[in-house]
Every structure is written in C-alpha cells, then in structure tokens.
Amino acid sequence: MTGTPLLSVERVAVDLPSARGNLRAVDQVDLSLDAGRTLGIVGESGCGKTMLSRAILQLLPKKARLSGRVMFDGQDLAHCNPETLRKLRARSLAVVFQDPMTSLNPVLTIGTQLIETLQAHLELDMIAAKKRSVDLLAAVGIPAPDQRLTQYPHQLSGGMRQRVAIAIALSCEPKLLIADEPTTALDVTIQAQILDLLAREQKRRHMAMIIITYDLGVVAGRTDEVAVMYAGRLVERAPTQALFKQMHMPYTEALLAAIPKLETAPHTPLPAISGRPPDPTRPTKGCSFAPRCRYSAGRCESEKPPLVPAETSAHQFACFHPIKIAAGVGA
C-alpha cells in the first residue's frame, strides 16, 4: 500500500513480573496495518493476544514492562508523554471488549454514556450530541434508539449491549478500532450480526480494525490479513486468502481443525490440540509449540524457528517443518 502504515508494531515485548518470576506475555512481535484494513489476531487463551492489544493502546497493567516501538500515525505511543497520548487516543483509537456486561458503566444510562463521550470528543452541544447518539444507535442496528437513551445497560440484552459498546467506540470516529474478542460472550446468531456490523462500519468509515479472537472462522471472511500467535510469539502471518489456501504452521492447522464442522457425523470427537500451552514464566529453548506438535522432530526442541517468508514476502511463518499440502479449506 502507501508509504508508512497507520500502525506499526516493532519488536514489541511485554514482561509481567509475577510471583513465579518474569512472565513474558508478548515476545518480539512485529506487525503493521494500513488505514482502512483489517487484521485478525488469532490464538488460544493466554497466548498474549490481549496483552498485545493493550500494548498498542498503552493500557498495560502498571507493573508490566514494554519494550519495542508502537508507531501510530507517525508517533511512537510507547515513548510519548501522557497528555499527547491521551489526545491521540481521543482522536483516533477505540476499543470494544469481549464482555458487554462489564464494558458499559452499570449506573449510567446509555444516553449519558454516549452523549458525554460525544461532548468530550467533538465539543457538541447537548441537542446535537443527543441527535448524533440517536443516529449512532440506529447505525449499529438498535431499534427505537431515542427510547434506548434513557435505559440502563442491564435493561438491554447482551447483543444490544455490545452494539451500544460499538456505538460508543465509533462515536469519536477512530482511525483504529481494536475489537478484543467482540463476540465471545454472545451466542452464535448474534456473533455473525455483530461481526457484519463491525465490517460494515469499518468500510463506511475507512478505519483500520484489529479483530482479536480464538476462532479462525471469525477472521476468515472478514479480515485482510491474519496473524497467528502462540505463547506470546507471532508464528504465522499472511493475507487471509493466502493463509486459508496454504497454511504452513502446524499450529494454525490445528486451530482450524478444532473448529466443529457441519458435514462431520454427529458425536465425532473434535480433534482438540493436546497438551497445554507452555508456562510463560519458563521460556523454552526450542519452538514453543514443539511439545504439542505432531510434526515435531530434530531441532524443533533445541532451536527457535525464526519468521521466514513463504511464497510471498507477505506470508511469513515460524516453523522448521512447514505443512506442504493444501489445507483444503477456502476462505
């Protein structure tokens, strides 16, 4: 695309001091994202997806140590002063969380939360802010939006609440929206609606979006690029089409295999990934996926595989024994 990307994450590492020693949550991750594009970050629980997103937003827990650079819109978020950072966040960053139960303030009405955010960001007067709130709620597909303004979060269903959370995130016209497992707490029919809503608003506003999920099915049709994380490291990164045509990392394949499929017979056991992710306080010498990997052999146990380019430089993977045959699943 164009010269400099909107967001570029360069050799970012996050360390969390814990009772059992240093916990490396994110390990030397490089990523970049252009304006108007969508990136999916995929990985199982505890692999550092959320910590990476918090590192981008500079909202890590106070004890955490961050190294590397997070360049956003020409500024290094990791090394700018709090006031600049706050203004930058206000203008161009927003986040949607997994659980809409806790991401809305329980004691303020939907209207108060939306209107105040709008007033703080866009310096609108009360009437204009209220009108815009109604428009936003309508845009995220909430029926009777003007009546919803006077309701409290607990009076709405989970899907509705997530729509409100999205409306609040969109209210300040962000350049980058980070959706941290936006559909995990919702049921499947609502999941598709919320994802479609996010995709639609993203196109309309030409904002960049990062979708964080454990579900490869979620990123399949809705992202431009996918990054697979395992144990804090990036293990495969590719344009979505290329990834689903030909995945190289055994972990990506295992993740895909763990999604239930409609055509399999009932009561077929799911091919779950055996074993558990490695203890992040005890770094392994070799590939961190090796103990669970069925292709593991030889130097997998003793040497860390670097990220190497596959057929194109956009497709990178970290594996000594990449899968050669096509996975056979279209995007």
Next chain:
Amino acid sequence: MATLELTLGEDVQAQPAQRGRRLGPLFWAAIGWVVFVFAAAVFADMLPLPSPTDMDMLARRAPFSAEHWLGTDGLGRDELSRLVYGARVSLVVGLCAPVIGFVLGGGLGLLAGYFRGQFETLVVGSMDVLLAFPPLIFALAVTAFLGQSIMNLTCILGVLSIPAFMRVARAATLTLARREFVIAAQALGATHARILIRELLPNVALPLLAYFLLVVAVIILVEGSLAFLGLGVPPPIPSWGSMIGEGRESLDVAPRLAFIPAIAMFLTVLSFNLVGDTLRAITDPRQGAL
C-alpha cells in the same frame, strides 16, 4: 421459508416493564417520623413552646399537663420544648459530621483506589493511625482545647468518620478501576478527572450513600453518648444525650425524663436505617443485572 425475518417495527416499545417494588407502610412511617423531627427542629422557634431553658422551680418534675405536655425536668424546664430543641443538636451534628466524612473520606478513598501507589499507602496508613487513636480521648482533648460547641463536636465526629468512608470508597473503587468500562474510557482518551467523576463516582456514590445514612444513625447515637458523658454541647443547650444523662439522676422518681428522649433517639435512628436501606435497594440500577 429460507430465512427467518427478524424485523422490528418503528413503534416498538422499548420501555421495560416497571419494577413492581412496593414501599411498605414501615418505610412511610419512617419517612414520616424523620420529616416530623426535621420540621419540629427547623420550626422550633415558631412553635408555641415555652423556652427550653426557663426554669420553674415550683414545678420541678411536674407530670403531663396542659401547660407542660410532657411535664418538666428536674429543674422545672419544659420537657417537650427541650426535646424539640434537642432534636436540632442531634440532627445538625448527625447530618453535618457524616457530610465531612463523606466528602473527605469518600474523596480520599476514590483517589487512593484509582491512583494506587505511594499515595494509597500514605492515605491508608494515616487512616489506620486515625483509627488506632482512641476516639473518646480525641474528643476529650479537642473539647478541652477548643471548648465545647456544636461546631467543634461536629468536626470531631466528622473527622472520626473519615476512615470508615475512605475504606468503603476505596474498596468500591478498587473493584471498579480495572473494569473494562474504565479501560474503554481510557482508550477513548478520557482524562483522569473525567474517569474519576463520570465513570467511578456514580458507581462508588451508591454504596457510600447507603453507608452515609447508617453513619447518620451512628453519629446521633455517639453524640448522645458524648452528651451523656458531659462532652456534648455545653448546658443549658438541650440535647437528647444530655437529657438522658440528666434524667438518670431521677430515674427512680420520674423515669420518663430519661425514657422520652431515649425513645425519640431510638425512633430517629431506626427511621434513618430503614430509609437508608430502602433507598439503596430502589435506587441501585445494578440490581436488575444478573
């Protein structure tokens, strides 16, 4: 029949079913009593009452009569009048002291719970020191030094209530400050002041307000105890506590002199507790959430 249409009309009712919470007669009786005591205290000067300090030595410990509805005390002062004027002291101290605690303690607790770090250590440490200090000695020392007055009494009790308010506010803030709506507000570039005032305060204020009414009741009792011990407002200003204290001397001949102010205090404290509990239950919008 391929897809299921889920469309909602424009006129769809978004209003939820009203919460059918009935306020019992007990609640209204409590409200009634509090309002009655308040009105009596506020309009004491306009009521056709004899002076609470005029002594009638010929009618000491007089029984109930048309002239003295509740009789007179050991110095021949009108008991009803003293009860009404005593309500002033109890209510002024009982309401103003918790306000001091609410504002200072609540503010400190909110800041300590949000900013953490050294500031929190300092605040919690100094509150522990304040809690460890014997309250009676503190009250004695201050009244000995600054003199007995409603103002001093209010300040003493207010300062003594700060640690409790601080703890309630800090505990509530700690659980809220890492909640996602706060992080979402931070991600949207909200200032610390905005997060504290608009996101955290409305959440913390609810448990704090419920606690406030509880403290009002406690302070009324404490003020009574201090007055009973002679540390309250200076005589001849009547206060419920000092009336009970004075009535103690004639408990054998006229027990009503101690019991009437005691009953007034009991009813007032009970009413505040009842009102506080009920108000908390009906104003908490979170109670609908599972």
